[in-house]
Amino acid sequence: MADEGTAKVAKAVPADPSQVETLRRFDELREPLRRYLLCAGAGPADADDAVQETFLKLYRHLKKNGDPENLCGWVFQVARNYLRDERKSAQRQRTISLEHTDAFADPRGSPEHRALGQERARRLSAAIEKLPQQQRECMLLRASGLRYSEIAEILGIQLSSVGAVVNRATARLREDLA
Amino acid sequence: MSDVLQCGRVLEMLPQWADGELSADEESWLNGHVGECSECAATLAEFTALDGQLTGWGQLMARRNLPSREARERLVARLMPPAHVWNIRWMPAGAAALAVAIVLAAIVPPRPAAIMKREETPMVAIPYLPPLDPRENATIVRMNLRVGTLLAMGYKMSADPDRVVPAEVLVGEDGRAHAVRLVGSSN
Numbered sequence: 396m397a398d399e400g401t402a403k404v405a406k407a408v409p410a411d412p413s414q415v416e417t418l419r420r421f422d423e424l425r426e427p428l429r430r431y432l433l434c435a436g437a438g439p440a441d442a443d444d445a446v447q448e449t450f451l452k453l454y455r456h457l458k459k460n461g462d463p464e465n466l467c468g469w470v471f472q473v474a475r476n477y478l479r480d481e482r483k484s485a486q487r488q489r490t491i492s493l494e495h496t497d498a499f500a501d502p503r504g505s506p507e508h509r510a511l512g513q514e515r516a517r518r519l520s521a522a523i524e525k526l527p528q529q530q531r532e533c534m535l536l537r538a539s540g541l542r543y544s545e546i547a548e549i550l551g552i553q554l555s556s557v558g559a560v561v562n563r564a565t566a567r568l569r570e571d572l573a
Numbered sequence: 574m575s576d577v578l579q580c581g582r583v584l585e586m587l588p589q590w591a592d593g594e595l596s597a598d599e600e601s602w603l604n605g606h607v608g609e610c611s612e613c614a615a616t617l618a619e620f621t622a623l624d625g626q627l628t629g630w631g632q633l634m635a636r637r638n639l640p641s642r643e644a645r646e647r648l649v650a651r652l653m654p655p656a657h658v659w660n661i662r663w664m665p666a667g668a669a670a671l672a673v674a675i676v677l678a679a680i681v682p683p684r685p686a687a688i689m690k691r692e693e694t695p696m697v698a699i700p701y702l703p704p705l706d707p708r709e710n711a712t713i714v715r716m717n718l719r720v721g722t723l724l725a726m727g728y729k730m731s732a733d734p735d736r737v738v739p740a741e742v743l744v745g746e747d748g749r750a751h752a753v754r755l756v757g758s759s760n
Binding site: 410411414417418421422425426429430433434439442443446447450451454512515516519520534537538539540542543544546547554555556557558559561562564565568569 | 584585586587588589591592594616619620623624626627628630631632633634635638640641644645647648649651652703
């Protein structure tokens with residue numbers, strides 16, 4: 396007599412592995428990716444769109460048996476490209492600027508506290524924007540909440556080299572924020 | 574080890590130190606060196622300050638711009654293949670059949686209401702679950718559901734999300750709801 400449990404498994408509809416992997420990555424990376432995009436200057440709506448489109452692309456990438464190496468880095472690269480392409484529209488650029496300025500205000504503090512926080516964040520953001528690409532990416536990825544070992548993987552460098560990248564960025568930021 | 578090499582080692586250790594990933598021995602060595610080397614102490618202080626600013630900035634941005642709760646459901650729905658794609662070649666035939674049906678409905682007298690079959694709305698598949706296997710023994714369970722729950726399942730309707738409506742839910746062998754439809758006068 397066939398085991399009931401086995402029969403049930405045999406009848407189950409097989410899950411799409413690409414879909415399962417995409418959703419697993421979404422649960423893992425959605426929040427840091429969103430923070431990264433917000434810190435890189437995206438408005439909340441644009442950040443949400445970029446996250447959606449990025450994971451749809453990831454699904455298609457996995458479906459076509461794309462390279463499974465460093466998918467975390469792949470995801471941030473695709474999101475960054477999406478944001479860059481969206482910014483080409485002059486209208487959208489204006490929208491981002493307005494939303495970005497507003498986003499610095501922490502609604503929980505006093506007006507004075509909010510204004511100070513807003514000013515500090517604005518200066519930090521402007522200074523990071525002027526850094527060389529690798530240093531800028533490193534700063535944005537750290538702001539997104541990733542560990543340095545994950546940042547090293549995304550940037551494709553040794554963990555021991557990340558300290559030197561941060562140190563160079565710190566020196567530049569010190570001059571800029573002085 | 575020369576001072577230059579030791580200071581270089583500090584630089585290499587900073588990322589792991591910030592994430593609390595150094596071994597006890599490494600941490601002890603780092604603290605010892607930083608206690609003696611004012612340059613590395615300054616580097617460590619600057620690194621810590623910047624790291625705190627970056628983390629705080631990211632948290633502030635995330636708090637100020639909360640993600641939409643439906644983002645995952647939206648992605649799941651977009652990952653599912655379309656349930657049915659109309660084939661444009663059959664549209665003229667479909668339109669002709671519909672026209673004939675309308676004409677027949679107009680000329681054939683309706684049956685008495687007592688023997689009419691109860692009107693049923695079609696089941697709406699819940700998009701983020703795999704469809705049922707045709708051989709699966711599914712069960713229909715009648716229950717009262719919040720409109721908000723139905724909307725989250727992908728059911729299209731306009732009503733107060735807190736309203737409770739009677740519905741029939743298609744439950745698969747795995748115990749999960751796979752499709753839903755409204756019943757009675759709640760449509």
